[in-house]
Amino acid sequence: MLATPGHLEQVLDNLIANALEASPPGGTITIEGDKADYDLLVLVPPHAGQEVVAASGLGDAGAWVPTDRATLAHRDHQQIFALGDATDLPISKSGSTAHFEAPVVASRIASLVRGTAPKANYGGRVMCFLETGDGRGPRRAGRSAVASPAVRPWAAARAWATVVAGDHTEVEKMRVLVAHGSKMGGTAGIAETVGETLREAGLAVEVRAAAEVRDLRPYDAVVVGGALYAGRWHRAARRLVKGNAKALRERPVWLFSSGPLDDSASEREIPPVRQVQALMDGIGARGHWTFGGRLPSDAKGFPASAMAKRNAGDWRDSGQVRAWAARVAEELAATTAS
Ligand SMILES: Cc1cc2nc3c(=O)[nH]c(=O)nc-3n(C[C@H](O)[C@H](O)[C@H](O)COP(=O)(O)OP(=O)(O)OC[C@H]3O[C@@H](n4cnc5c(N)ncnc54)[C@H](O)[C@@H]3O)c2cc1C
Numbered sequence: 148m149l150a151t152p153g154h155l156e157q158v159l160d161n162l163i164a165n166a167l168e169a170s171p172p173g174g175t176i177t178i179e180g181d182k183a184d185y186d187l188l189v190l191v192p193p194h195a196g197q198e199v200v201a202a203s204g205l206g207d208a209g210a211w212v213p214t215d216r217a218t219l220a221h222r223d224h225q226q227i228f229a230l231g232d233a234t235d236l237p238i239s240k241s242g243s244t245a246h247f248e249a250p251v252v253a254s255r256i257a258s259l260v261r262g263t264a265p266k267a268n269y270g271g272r273v274m275c276f277l278e279t280g281d282g283r284g285p286r287r288a289g290r291s292a293v294a295s296p297a298v299r300p301w302a303a304a305r306a307w308a309t310v311v312a313g314d315h316t317e318v319e320k321m322r323v324l325v326a327h328g329s330k331m332g333g334t335a336g337i338a339e340t341v342g343e344t345l346r347e348a349g350l351a352v353e354v355r356a357a358a359e360v361r362d363l364r365p366y367d368a369v370v371v372g373g374a375l376y377a378g379r380w381h382r383a384a385r386r387l388v389k390g391n392a393k394a395l396r397e398r399p400v401w402l403f404s405s406g407p408l409d410d411s412a413s414e415r416e417i418p419p420v421r422q423v424q425a426l427m428d429g430i431g432a433r434g435h436w437t438f439g440g441r442l443p444s445d446a447k448g449f450p451a452s453a454m455a456k457r458n459a460g461d462w463r464d465s466g467q468v469r470a471w472a473a474r475v476a477e478e479l480a481a482t483t484a485s
């Protein structure tokens with residue numbers, strides 16, 4: 148991309164205007180520089196919270212206010228609210244974000260004053276205008292996943308970089324991990340079906356055994372499935388969630404269980420077992436589904452082999468699995484990185 152003299156003039160004008168505004172009266176502004184051999188310069192200035200937040204003792208180490216994603220209240224002080232650039236929410240720091248958050252804060256304060264139950268929640272609405280040159284500027288508007296685990300800022304940065312790189316319609320695919328804890332392969336099969344459906348919806352998906360997963364950083368969203376044994380989730384799935392709680396809290400996450408050796412899971416929604424519910428609460432998972440299980444007639448070991456004598460069969464309902472995964476894909480699509 149070649150900068151036209153008009154572009155350069157505009158950049159210099161902006162630089163000088165900003166420098167004038169930020170300089171004390173009587174200060175000197177100098178412009179120096181070398182010619183660099185690049186087509187595009189993306190400058191990311193140091194990003195820090197406000198001094199006033201740091202001085203108040205209400206902020207974290209970066210001087211951001213620890214803010215509840217839905218209520219926008221300080222996480223330790225329910226009667227203090229934050230919005231705009233002050234929050235620690237990992238979404239765009241923009242005027243539009245503050246604009247969409249403001250009515251929620253106003254309504255919540257009004258409820259506190261009136262002593263009524265607060266109703267307003269922030270749903271993660273954001274908007275971003277990206278000027279990409281040649282008179283083009285795609286506007287990316289949508290709902291970030293802030294209401295549930297937040298879109299990571301680097302996912303937004305990647306999407307932005309893709310747009311800037313020239314193709315104004317293509318945004319890099321969101322990367323999703325589907326991990327499974329499976330003893331006899333039934334849950335692994337469900338995970339494959341989930342993965343296929345997410346791929347068909349345009350996501351970049353990896354399906355892996357939970358025990359093999361070490362690092363969640365490469366993924367923008369995660370689905371974890373576990374087989375149920377004696378009312379408990381498969382150990383590898385449990386360990387993955389417990390050992391990566393922080394990373395999972397920062398990403399959209401769904402869990403699923405596989406178990407019932409009858410039609411019950413196809414007939415009604417079966418809530419997560421207590422242990423899985425506790426895991427979900429710990430990471431703010433967005434949803435959970437219980438699918439039917441499978442018990443091979445040649446299941447090895449006790450008590451599986453004994454159970455298989457009277458209860459072998461396959462109750463996995465691929466239509467149900469696909470429908471659930473399609474809903475996950477839809478929710479992810481609505482999770483527009485701004
Ligand atoms: C160069 C630039 C371009 C941008 N372009 C866009 C854009 O195109 N679209 C967009 O949506 N967003 C844009 N933004 C981001 C947007 O400006 C901010 O996200 C938005 O202003 C945040 O609003 P705020 O009210 O949270 O914080 P601020 O606007 O920063 O307001 C905080 C206020 O608190 C005051 N303050 C600080 N300390 C004290 C104190 N001790 N006592 C009293 N007052 C105090 C500050 O002076 C300031 O007025 C841009 C930002 C920059 C820097």
Ligand SMILES: Cc1cc2nc3c(=O)[nH]c(=O)nc-3n(C[C@H](O)[C@H](O)[C@H](O)COP(=O)(O)O)c2cc1C
Pocket residue numbers: 328329330331332333334335374375376377378379405406407408439440441442450451454
């Ligand atoms: C010993 C044993 C205990 C089980 N306990 C449960 C249970 O508590 N709840 C349930 O829904 N399914 C239970 N099941 C069914 C399994 O969850 C089902 O077979 C599942 O599909 C196995 O998944 P996997 O093939 O991925 O290991 C049990 C199966 C066995 C063999």
